[in-house]
Amino acid sequence: MSLVNATCIEKTYQVGDISVRAIRGIDFTIDPASFVSFVGPSGSGKSTLLNMIGCLDPPTAGSLTIIGQDITIMDRKQAAHFRGEHIGFVFQDFNLIPVLTVFENVEYPLLMVQNWPTKKRKARVNSLLEAVGMGDQGNKYPRQISGGQKQRVAVARALVTNAKVVLADEPTANLDGETANRIISLMKKMRDEFGTTFIFSTHDPKVMQSAEIIFTLEDGKLLKRRNDNGGTND
Ligand SMILES: Nc1ncnc2c1ncn2[C@@H]1O[C@H](COP(=O)(O)OP(=O)(O)OP(=O)(O)O)[C@@H](O)[C@H]1O
Numbered sequence: 718m719s720l721v722n723a724t725c726i727e728k729t730y731q732v733g734d735i736s737v738r739a740i741r742g743i744d745f746t747i748d749p750a751s752f753v754s755f756v757g758p759s760g761s762g763k764s765t766l767l768n769m770i771g772c773l774d775p776p777t778a779g780s781l782t783i784i785g786q787d788i789t790i791m792d793r794k795q796a797a798h799f800r801g802e803h804i805g806f807v808f809q810d811f812n813l814i815p816v817l818t819v820f821e822n823v824e825y826p827l828l829m830v831q832n833w834p835t836k837k838r839k840a841r842v843n844s845l846l847e848a849v850g851m852g853d854q855g856n857k858y859p860r861q862i863s864g865g866q867k868q869r870v871a872v873a874r875a876l877v878t879n880a881k882v883v884l885a886d887e888p889t890a891n892l893d894g895e896t897a898n899r900i901i902s903l904m905k906k907m908r909d910e911f912g913t914t915f916i917f918s919t920h921d922p923k924v925m926q927s928a929e930i931i932f933t934l935e936d937g938k939l940l941k942r943r944n945d946n947g948g949t950n951d
Pocket residue numbers: 730731732737738739757758759760761762763764765766918
């Protein structure tokens with residue numbers, strides 16, 4: 718069964734009298750444990766699409782199922798619950814909470830959405846910090862660590878709830894080339910270890926190269942799909 722299944726999805730924003738057709742009837746499927754990137758020029762609809770997959774903003778038409786559940790029929794509360802259970806996010810500006818330590822930042826989603834006993838929760842956070850190479854940095858605050866380390870913490874936070882899907886909107890935009898490469902390798906390692914699907918949007922050629930499936934968007938339409946061995950399908 719595919720993990721994400723989009724059929725004829727559309728997203729139209731209404732701005733006063735003007736309708737902006739950001740996504741114009743596209744179809745795609747994403748399998749479990751995939752490493753996928755949406756690419757395309759600015760304004761082509763990448764963030765809009767990620768927001769829909771992340772249950773942040775529903776499509777205005779079409780069908781979108783994630784882990785077999787139709788997210789277009791969920792109300793806001795159901796969508797928030799589903800998001801908390803199954804979807805993790807990594808942002809280009811890291812979005813760590815400055816007044817919380819590294820450990821507390823990773824622990825935060827478990828406190829918010831999942832009622833884990835303290836001992837199990839602490840062990841889970843420590844294992845994720847170890848997995849991303851930040852096991853000895855848990856007591857530091859975000860201002861005391863580098864950009865690459867912040868993104869490692871963000872990856873740990875995205876995975877701590879055992880999310881099936883991690884969405885990353887331009888995850889390397891604020892990192893230098895070498896650090897960006899390390900973060901991409903880390904995400905791939907996490908995919909291999911936990912079977913999590915990673916879905917990116919990017920302009921970054923390094924992220925594009927590392928993706929096993931690339932969906933190209935232009936003006937809200939899906940132009941083509943390219944997979945690892947260079948084949949294309951429309
Ligand atoms: N909340 C909104 N209200 C109205 N129009 C919007 C809104 N969000 C996005 N759009 C429009 O939808 C289209 C797609 O925008 P989107 O942000 O998804 O593109 P993008 O490919 O992610 O761009 P970028 O690479 O610059 O981030 C654009 O025309 C944009 O102006």
